[in-house]
Amino acid sequence: YEKTVGIVGLGRIGVLVAQRLSAFGMRVIAYDPFVQAGRAAQLGVRLVALDDLMADADFISVHLPKTAETVGLIGGDQLARCKPTAIVVNAARGGIVDEHALHVALKEGRLSGAGLDVFASEPCTDSPLFEFDNVVATPHLGASTDEAQEKAGVAVARSVRLALSGELVPDAVNVQGGVIAEDVRPGIPLTEKLGRIFTALAGEVAQQLDVEVRGEITQYDVKVLELAALKGVFTDVVEDTVSYVNAPLLAAERGLAVRLVTDAESPDHRNLVTLRGTLADGAQVSVSGTLIGIHQRERLVEINDYDVDLEPTGHLAFFVYDDRPGMVGAIGRILGDADINIGGMQVARDHRGGLALVALTVDSAIPGTVLSDIAAEMQAQLVRAVDVSS
Numbered sequence: 096y097e098k099t100v101g102i103v104g105l106g107r108i109g110v111l112v113a114q115r116l117s118a119f120g121m122r123v124i125a126y127d128p129f130v131q132a133g134r135a136a137q138l139g140v141r142l143v144a145l146d147d148l149m150a151d152a153d154f155i156s157v158h159l160p161k162t163a164e165t166v167g168l169i170g171g172d173q174l175a176r177c178k179p180t181a182i183v184v185n186a187a188r189g190g191i192v193d194e195h196a197l198h199v200a201l202k203e204g205r206l207s208g209a210g211l212d213v214f215a216s217e218p219c220t221d222s223p224l225f226e227f228d229n230v231v232a233t234p235h236l237g238a239s240t241d242e243a244q245e246k247a248g249v250a251v252a253r254s255v256r257l258a259l260s261g262e263l264v265p266d267a268v269n270v271q272g273g274v275i276a277e278d279v280r281p282g283i284p285l286t287e288k289l290g291r292i293f294t295a296l297a298g299e300v301a302q303q304l305d306v307e308v309r310g311e312i313t314q315y316d317v318k319v320l321e322l323a324a325l326k327g328v329f330t331d332v333v334e335d336t337v338s339y340v341n342a343p344l345l346a347a348e349r350g351l352a353v354r355l356v357t358d359a360e361s362p363d364h365r366n367l368v369t370l371r372g373t374l375a376d377g378a379q380v381s382v383s384g385t386l387i388g389i390h391q392r393e394r395l396v397e398i399n400d401y402d403v404d405l406e407p408t409g410h411l412a413f414f415v416y417d418d419r420p421g422m423v424g425a426i427g428r429i430l431g432d433a434d435i436n437i438g439g440m441q442v443a444r445d446h447r448g449g450l451a452l453v454a455l456t457v458d459s460a461i462p463g464t465v466l467s468d469i470a471a472e473m474q475a476q477l478v479r480a481v482d483v484s485s
Contacts (some may be wrong), residue, residue, distance in 0.1 A: 290327020
């Protein structure tokens with residue numbers, strides 16, 4: 096009562112936790128760069144920076160997906176900001192809280208305690224954290240109660256009954272009950288990747304998103320591509336699994352207005368899918384892709400109005416900077432020093448001496464420290480990385 100809880104990740108589960116703790120008279124603050132301040136205010140939650148949350152909260156509860164950006168998000172620097180009476184709870188994914196940094200903070204008495212249901216390596220049978228009496232640990236089974244198993248069985252039975260009776264199954268990957276045309280199917284994974292790249296470029300959930308589909312496939316029902324785009328947009332934003340069923344619900348919950356735009360004319364490509372969105376500050380973000388050749392190979396062909404030609408596979412990174420000599424070499428040098436191999440690279444610019452874009456694929460994820468080194472070397476205006484391999 097009257098304590099402050101900090102929710103790290105205000106997705107579906109984070110919202111549920113916030114609602115329940117608010118009912119007990121707790122003050123709820125949250126960190127989530129993908130949630131609009133207006134949406135948080137509706138929930139009675141105040142959005143703050145992560146450093147401020149760590150310093151102000153009496154209880155810190157983590158509810159984030161595990162991505163390249165969130166691994167190690169709560170490390171030594173963040174834990175050093177905590178009150179000595181604070182308690183950290185991670186029941187989301189292992190690795191988001193740096194376990195070594197947590198061990199040091201507990202050993203030095205800089206934290207009151209911790210609750211852990213997840214670990215960086217699972218199953219975790221031995222950890223220095225187990226030595227503390229003020230650490231409660233469960234083997235990623237915190238929700239595996241008799242009641243939960245019974246509810247899961249009932250839910251499965253209910254879904255089977257609905258399917259056998261020909262009704263909509265709410266938790267199925269169901270595309271409005273319609274058949275997807277063969278010519279549309281190859282564009283589904285491409286569009287999902289475009290959604291993930293869009294979110295990485297935006298750095299937040301857009302307020303408006305247009306899914307533009309051009310070319311021959313518009314003679315078919317392409318509604319599934321809108322759903323695929325939304326699935327990609329939210330895959331790296333929310334903790335829960337995103338499906339073609341819940342993606343529109345996530346968009347509605349987060350105030351994202353979506354529109355499907357089709358045009359039979361496609362001047363440069365047989366078919367083209369573009370995701371074009373407007374952010375809270377009015378900035379525009381766009382990403383386009385197409386399929387080429389008889390094998391329908393995926394190609395990334397446009398980023399924020401820059402023309403590119405890159406296969407959207409594995410780990411990608413994007414840098415926007417003032418066009419000048421030596422920048423491509425600097426990227427190669429820094430990545431080489433970090434033993435990161437470049438698979439493909441494209442350089443584009445709006446005009447000579449203006450802004451330039453480097454888009455590249457690499458064989459392994461680029462650590463945040465390496466991205467920071469590249470950004471500093473280039474004095475980059477935009478640095479983004481995304482993993483579309485999973």
